[in-house]
Amino acid sequence: MKLGILRSFTKDDKYTKSYEEACEELGFEYIVLNILSDNWIEEIRNAGVDGILVRVIGNIPEQKQMFDERLRIICKDLKIPIYPSLDELYLYENKRMYSYWLTAHHYPHAPTHVFYTKKDALDYLRGAEFPLVFKTNSGASSSGVEIVRNKFWARLNVHQIFGMFDPRLSLGKVKLGRIGALRFPKFGMAQKHYVIIQDFIPIKWEWRIIKIGNTYSGHQKLLKGNFASGSDRVGWVDPPKTLLHLVKEICEVGQFDSLAMDVLESLDGKFYINELQSLFGSYLPFQMKINDVPGRYQFVDNDFIFQEGIFHGKGSNLLRVEDFVNKIRNGYYEGKRQLKKE
Numbered sequence: 001m002k003l004g005i006l007r008s009f010t011k012d013d014k015y016t017k018s019y020e021e022a023c024e025e026l027g028f029e030y031i032v033l034n035i036l037s038d039n040w041i042e043e044i045r046n047a048g049v050d051g052i053l054v055r056v057i058g059n060i061p062e063q064k065q066m067f068d069e070r071l072r073i074i075c076k077d078l079k080i081p082i083y084p085s086l087d088e089l090y091l092y093e094n095k096r097m098y099s100y101w102l103t104a105h106h107y108p109h110a111p112t113h114v115f116y117t118k119k120d121a122l123d124y125l126r127g128a129e130f131p132l133v134f135k136t137n138s139g140a141s142s143s144g145v146e147i148v149r150n151k152f153w154a155r156l157n158v159h160q161i162f163g164m165f166d167p168r169l170s171l172g173k174v175k176l177g178r179i180g181a182l183r184f185p186k187f188g189m190a191q192k193h194y195v196i197i198q199d200f201i202p203i204k205w206e207w208r209i210i211k212i213g214n215t216y217s218g219h220q221k222l223l224k225g226n227f228a229s230g231s232d233r234v235g236w237v238d239p240p241k242t243l244l245h246l247v248k249e250i251c252e253v254g255q256f257d258s259l260a261m262d263v264l265e266s267l268d269g270k271f272y273i274n275e276l277q278s279l280f281g282s283y284l285p286f287q288m289k290i291n292d293v294p295g296r297y298q299f300v301d302n303d304f305i306f307q308e309g310i311f312h313g314k315g316s317n318l319l320r321v322e323d324f325v326n327k328i329r330n331g332y333y334e335g336k337r338q339l340k341k342e
């Protein structure tokens with residue numbers, strides 16, 4: 001068994017490192033491969049690996065597109081299995097895709113409108129009720145999310161995104177970034193030519209429900225102001241079993257390997273799936289605590305059984321590497337188009 005670990009942008013190194021550490025701890029041979037290399041195809045083809053562990057960086061659209069394109073060649077043409085799977089990495093950091101996928105499969109989520117022309121967006125706003133939630137396609141910790149409370153701001157957003165007179169003149173909507181005390185406009189991440197508008201759901205909190213292999217964990221992300229994402233406030237409570245069943249079903253339907261499903265719980269107790277992320281911040285080595293005891297659920301004999309322990313070490317990559325190796329050994333990729341060529 002020899003695994004590849006894909007290295008990409010410098011920012012990515014800590015993630016590559018934690019895959020390396022996970023392989024070392026579990027005793028698997030690995031080689032680090034550079035997906036940015038000019039001869040990446042030859043480098044990867046000649047590495048002789050049984051599968052490749054991937055960490056995608058998704059907050060700059062052109063970089064995410066690079067992953068979507070090159071990973072597709074690795075899976076479909078070089079026929080090397082990757083983990084997590086190609087389909088779930090396509091959804092990753094792609095809020096438009098979350099809404100399409102959830103609609104296509106009839107899963108509950110906040111009504112979401114994606115427009116590609118200024119006219120369609122302005123027509124929609126004419127009859128819309130406020131507040132509305134505007135989102136960029138990628139972004140974490142609520143950085144790309146804005147609650148818009150009136151028509152004036154909503155229309156201004158749309159004009160910025162599509163350009164005042166002609167799309168070819170659009171500089172896009174630019175947010176401010178920060179390095180220490182210095183604030184600067186993030187021109188490289190301007191939002192242009194599409195808008196995502198979601199109904200505002202008044203929420204109690206958000207649930208993060210995780211499934212990797214047969215490990216299920218979950219906790220609440222609590223609100224700080226209007227936003228749960230990035231609040232760093234956690235509710236360590238037993239996640240509802242309906243959500244554990246839901247994440248299990250979604251992983252079966254989408255054939256997803258590793259998933260953090262974020263679910264908004266509304267004030268009136270309804271669940272709305274908000275995000276489906278294959279890769280996610282997992283800074284604590286546990287992701288669930290029940291009555292102060294860290295642990296996970298496992299699905300055994302048709303039931304979720306609690307097991308005490310610390311399972312999410314190395315940013316959950318111990319679980320990912322274990323699941324990947326099991327799938328390779330069990331022939332999961334044989335018969336799939338990902339099967340390696342003789």
Ligand SMILES: Nc1ncnc2c1ncn2[C@@H]1O[C@H](COP(=O)(O)OP(=O)(O)O)[C@@H](O)[C@H]1O
Nearest residue numbers: 110139140141142143198199200201227228229
């Ligand atoms: N439709 C919505 N209604 C109300 N609040 C929302 C809605 N969508 C997102 N939020 C709030 O904004 C936060 C960030 O949104 P999210 O889509 O999860 O973006 P991010 O990728 O930044 O986490 C959520 O944690 C939630 O608190």
Ligand SMILES: [Mg+2]
Nearest residue numbers: 141229262275
């Ligand atoms: Mg989120």
